[in-house]
Amino acid sequence: MIGASVFSITTTTSIFFFPRILTRPVSRLQPAAARSVVAMSTTTSKSQEELDSIFKQKRIVRSTVRKSLKALDPSLRIQQDDAIQSTVLEAPWFKSCRGLCAYISCKSLNEVDTSKILSKILQQPDPNTMARKKLYVPWVEDKNSNMRMLHISHMDDLIANSMNILEPAPVDAQGNEREDVLQADEPIDLFILPGLAFDRCGRRLGRGGGYYDTFLKRYQDRATEKGWSNPLKVALSYSPQILEDGSIPVTPNDVLIDALVTPSGVVPISPRAIERM
Secondary structure (H helix, E strand, O other): OOEEEEEEEEOOOOEEEEEEEEOOOOOOOOOOOOOOHHHHHHHHHHHHHHHHHHHHHHHHHHHHHHHHHHOOOHHHHHHHHHHHHHHHHHOHHHHOOOEEEEOOOOHHHOOOOOHHHHHHHHOOOOOOOOOOOEEEEEEEOOOOOOEEEEEEOOHHHEEEOOOOOEEEOOEOOOOOEOOEHHHOOOOOOEEEEOOOEEOOOOOEEOOOOOHHHHHHHHHHHHHHHHOOOOOEEEEEOOHHHEOOOOOOOOOOOOOOOOEEEEOOEEEEOOHHHHHHO
């Protein structure tokens, strides 16, 4: 069953109240179990009802957080962008990483700016102060939650797609296919992730497309196959995006993050993040 309690999101002008969803993995029928058709139908129906309720609550939270982001003062947004990016650039876990996937921020989506982070990586800084890094950025393959992370060497490698979001062309200027991180011979150390809302338990709420959760699971499978350690999953968040713990509904397909970077600093969440950060 789904338990219900009440949580709130506070903006500069209003407080929004709606039920908190306490979720558990959807139960699965065991192939060898002797069950009647009626029992199977009931189980399937309940599972779908649970998921439908979770998706409804996600839509409510998304709507509320979007309004909060839209109301964020532009000067405060710039201050928070600078603070978050400076924290990342000065962090030992960032300086030491040699391969990473990072998102390209989109102003119209009110995402935390990553332009300084990407520029610093592509400048190939002094190796005495920062490890040289290999950067992979998102390329949306289709509308079915399929996304690839392709290697770029320069900001000129990026072009605007149909939604005016920068992404790499699948082939470079010489006509060669860009390296896909899922086919790379070396592991990456870090994911820098976007999102719409987060909490300090590691829950992340995206925009509903499922692209990042799908990709992160694929990379986890790749890392397991190769015997690699999983990269740190670090999300960047403005203050209004951080919600009360447990207030973000989740399904079994949602991937937890390891840490948050906020205007106030780093919030390590998972044991491995606490150890490294």
